[in-house]
Amino acid sequence: MKRVWLFAVFFGLGPSPGLAQITADLINDPPDPENVLTHSMGYHRKSYSPLEQINTSNIDRLVPIWNASLMNDFGELAAPVVHDGVMYVINGQCTFAIDIETGRQIWRTPVELEPETRRAPYTRGAPTIHEGKLFRVTIDNHLLALDMETGEELWNQKFANSSEGYYATGAPVLANDVLISGMAGGESTTRGFLDGWDPETGTKLWRRYTIPAPGGAGVRDVAGGRRGVEIRGRANVALWVIRSGARPRLLGHRQRGAIRSDTPRRAG
Numbered sequence: 001m002k003r004v005w006l007f008a009v010f011f012g013l014g015p016s017p018g019l020a021q022i023t024a025d026l027i028n029d030p031p032d033p034e035n036v037l038t039h040s041m042g043y044h045r046k047s048y049s050p051l052e053q054i055n056t057s058n059i060d061r062l063v064p065i066w067n068a069s070l071m072n073d074f075g076e077l078a079a080p081v082v083h084d085g086v087m088y089v090i091n092g093q094c095t096f097a098i099d100i101e102t103g104r105q106i107w108r109t110p111v112e113l114e115p116e117t118r119r120a121p122y123t124r125g126a127p128t129i130h131e132g133k134l135f136r137v138t139i140d141n142h143l144l145a146l147d148m149e150t151g152e153e154l155w156n157q158k159f160a161n162s163s164e165g166y167y168a169t170g171a172p173v174l175a176n177d178v179l180i181s182g183m184a185g186g187e188s189t190t191r192g193f194l195d196g197w198d199p200e201t202g203t204k205l206w207r208r209y210t211i212p213a214p215g216g217a218g219v220r221d222v223a224g225g226r227r228g229v230e231i232r233g234r235a236n237v238a239l240w241v242i243r244s245g246a247r248p249r250l251l252g253h254r255q256r257g258a259i260r261s262d263t264p265r266r267a268g
Contacts, residue, residue: 026130026174036082039126039171066103070096078171079126088129088148090136092121095146107151114140117162125171128179130199135179137168143181143195145202155202159183165190172197178205 026037040047054062070076072091080089082100089096097106113121117140128135133154134146141160146153159181160166165188172181179197186192192210197203 034082035084036080037129038081039079068096068098068103068105070094071108074120074122077122077124077169081127081129083129083148086148088127088134090123090127092123092139095127095134095136095151097148097151109146109151109153111138113138114162119162119167122169123171124169128172128174130174130179133199135172135174135199137170137172137181139167139169141166141168141183143168143172143179143197143202145199157197157202157204159195159204160185160190164188174199 026043039045041049070089070091070093072093074092076091078090080087082088085100086106087096087098087100089098093111095109095111097108098104099106111121119139121139123137123139129148132148134148136144136146138144140162141158143157143159144153145155160168160183164185166183166185168181169184170182172179174180177199179199181195181197183190183193191213194208194210196205196207198205
């Protein structure tokens with residue numbers, strides 16, 4: 001079983017889908033190659049597999065046993081997750097459930113982008129699974145919940161406007177039963193934020209900005225005596241989770257946007 005799963009990961013992208021694990025199982029994602037529930041094999045993000053059956057002495061003898069088309073011309077940047085013999089795969093075009101034993105497609109749900117979308121559709125990270133639901137973002141700033149058994153869309157929330165420079169590629173994360181999503185667009189001088197959502201209903205619980213608003217506390221004019229102007233540089237945010245005891249701890253990394261010479265900067 002382990003051998004088959006590894007070949008599928010290397011060369012392709014699993015039985016009737018089962019319900020995803022509860023939050024505690026996601027946090028304590030065990031080093032079990034038959035169930036990879038989170039991106040990088042755990043919230044610690046080590047991307048380490050304990051498998052010993054395949055090693056430096058035999059890796060050159062690996063051969064493909066099946067392959068599956070992901071129907072995507074833009075390249076694959078996202079990692080899959082595996083639960084109960086099913087591999088869940090996302091890209092900018094579709095979301096898939098695939099039988100890891102045979103490569104058979106169990107279901108496929110196309111991504112429906114807004115007609116005015118101009119960016120190439122791609123995504124990173126991995127699907128986020130929780131209690132029978134699969135969560136993902138789309139390039140046009142939508143957060144989706146799909147039924148893991150059927151691929152049916154359960155809810156769809158738009159959280160930003162592309163016309164303002166926002167887009168979305170990073171996977172959401174689940175912490176303390178709250179689904180947390182970020183955004184992209186720092187190079188477009190957008191204002192970074194994180195959103196918290198109820199994973200069951202899609203209700204937005206909160207929004208946390210990563211940089212003050214124009215004229216807000218913590219903002220000052222550029223040094224050198226230039227006249228103050230409205231802030232045009234913003235901070236993007238890359239989101240990840242690390243383990244801290246029994247609970248995940250949320251961290252963010254700000255990526256400054258295209259700061260112009262006459263743009264006030266955040267006070268240091």
